[in-house]
Amino acid sequence: MRYLRIALAVTLLAACSDGVVEGERTAGGDRPAPETVVDRFAILALDCVHREYPNKISHVMQSVDDVQAPSELTPAFYGCFDWHSSVHGHWLLTRVLTKRPDSVLADEIRSKLGRSFTEENLTSEIVYYLGEGRASFERPYGIAWYLQLVLELEESEDPQLGGWRETLRPLEDAIVEQVRDWLPKLSYPIRLGTHNQTAFAFGLMLDYARGVGNEEFAKEIEAKTLEFHRDDVNCPLAYEPSGEDFLSPCLMEADLMRRVMPQDEFAAWLDRFLPQIPIDGSDDWLEPGVVLDPSDGKLVHLDGVNLSRAWALEGIASALPDDDPRVTALNAVADVHREVGVAAVSDEHYSGSHWLASFATYLTTKRGIAGVQATD
Numbered sequence: 001m002r003y004l005r006i007a008l009a010v011t012l013l014a015a016c017s018d019g020v021v022e023g024e025r026t027a028g029g030d031r032p033a034p035e036t037v038v039d040r041f042a043i044l045a046l047d048c049v050h051r052e053y054p055n056k057i058s059h060v061m062q063s064v065d066d067v068q069a070p071s072e073l074t075p076a077f078y079g080c081f082d083w084h085s086s087v088h089g090h091w092l093l094t095r096v097l098t099k100r101p102d103s104v105l106a107d108e109i110r111s112k113l114g115r116s117f118t119e120e121n122l123t124s125e126i127v128y129y130l131g132e133g134r135a136s137f138e139r140p141y142g143i144a145w146y147l148q149l150v151l152e153l154e155e156s157e158d159p160q161l162g163g164w165r166e167t168l169r170p171l172e173d174a175i176v177e178q179v180r181d182w183l184p185k186l187s188y189p190i191r192l193g194t195h196n197q198t199a200f201a202f203g204l205m206l207d208y209a210r211g212v213g214n215e216e217f218a219k220e221i222e223a224k225t226l227e228f229h230r231d232d233v234n235c236p237l238a239y240e241p242s243g244e245d246f247l248s249p250c251l252m253e254a255d256l257m258r259r260v261m262p263q264d265e266f267a268a269w270l271d272r273f274l275p276q277i278p279i280d281g282s283d284d285w286l287e288p289g290v291v292l293d294p295s296d297g298k299l300v301h302l303d304g305v306n307l308s309r310a311w312a313l314e315g316i317a318s319a320l321p322d323d324d325p326r327v328t329a330l331n332a333v334a335d336v337h338r339e340v341g342v343a344a345v346s347d348e349h350y351s352g353s354h355w356l357a358s359f360a361t362y363l364t365t366k367r368g369i370a371g372v373q374a375t376d
Helices: 002-016 037-046 083-099 106-116 119-129 141-154 159-185 198-212 215-229 249-257 263-273 301-318 327-343 356-364
Strands: none
Touching: 037 083, 037 106, 037 356, 083 106, 083 141, 083 159, 083 356, 106 159, 119 159, 141 159, 141 198, 159 215, 198 215, 198 249, 215 249, 249 263, 249 301, 301 327, 301 356, 327 356
16 A cells, blocks of 8 residues: 555656646636646645635634624635635645745736735634634644744735735734733643644744744743653654544654754754664655545545655754764655655545645645755
8 A cells, every 4th residue: 555655656746847747637727737746736725715615613602693604704714624724725825926936826826815815804803813712713723824824924025925914913913912821821732643732833833933033932932842842752653643643743743842952952852752763764664644535534634644744754854963873764754755645635535635735835845944945
C-alpha cells in the first residue's frame, strides 16, 4: 500500500513539474489551466470558500435568534464545510498571491478574497466571535489559522492585500486579546492529534506574533511553551497516529520547540525527547498513515497527518546543525510523507478537498520555515 501510493505521488509530481496533468478534471469551467502544483491546490480553495453547504458549525445558541444560516452567522468565513477550513482556505489563496502573483488564477483569487474581506463581513465576524458563550470558539486551531492569514497579508507589499490586512485587524485584535487572557489560565498542554492541540497552534501564533512585531504576545507564547515542554522526554512516537489524527503530537511539539530554543539546546532537548530518530539516514523509521476510505471525513484526517508530519520533520531538521547525524533521516522520512500526502490531495471527495490543499500549500511553500524559499 505504502509503495503504491508513493509511486502514484511521484507520477503526479513529475507531471506537475512542467505544467498540468494531462486530462486533469478541474472544477470551474472556463478557468485557465493550472500551471503549478500550488495553482492546483488553489483551485480546491477557490471552489469551496463560498460553498455554504454541506456545513458543520460549532455554534452556541442562546436563543431562537441564533438560528441562522452559516453565511448569516459568519459572512466572511462560512464556506469550506467549517469556519477553520474556510479561514485557511482564504490563507491558501492569499499565500498564492504572495508567492505567485503571476498565477493564472490571480484575478479569480482577488475576486474571491474581495468578496469575503469587506468591512461589513468582518464586523459581523467580530460580533459573532465576541458573542455570549463563545469564548472558546475555534480555540486554538481556527484562530491560529486566522492569525496566520493576517501574517500573510502583513508581509505583502501589494496595496490591495495591505488594505485587506487593515480590514482584518479588528478581529485579529479581539483574537489576540482573548488568547492572551487564556494563556495564563491554561494549566496543561493539549496533546491531541486534532484541532485542540496546543503545540501546532502555538507555532502558528508565535510565527504571527514575531512577524507582526507583537513582542509581548510572542514572549507569552514562548514562556508557556517552555513551561509545558522543556522537561518532556521519550515521546511515544510509536503510538502515533491515532485513527483520526491530522497532527502528530510528538512531531508538532518538536517543531514548536525548535522555534523557542537556541540550536545547541534544541539539539540536546530533541535527543531526550525523540531518542528514536536514527542516525543512519534511513527513511523507514516512521510509516505514513493509511487511509482506507477517503470519503470518510474522520478517516481522511490521516492524509493530513502525512502532510503535517512532513513539514514538522523538515522544520525539525532545519533547526539542527548541518552535521547533525539525524538530519538525513529526518529529511528522508519527510520526503516519504510528502509524496504520500500530496498524492492524496484531489477533488474526488469533499471530505478531503475542502482542507487538505491548505496543508499541502503550507508544506510545499515552506511557510513555517523562516528564510527558506520553496519552488513550485
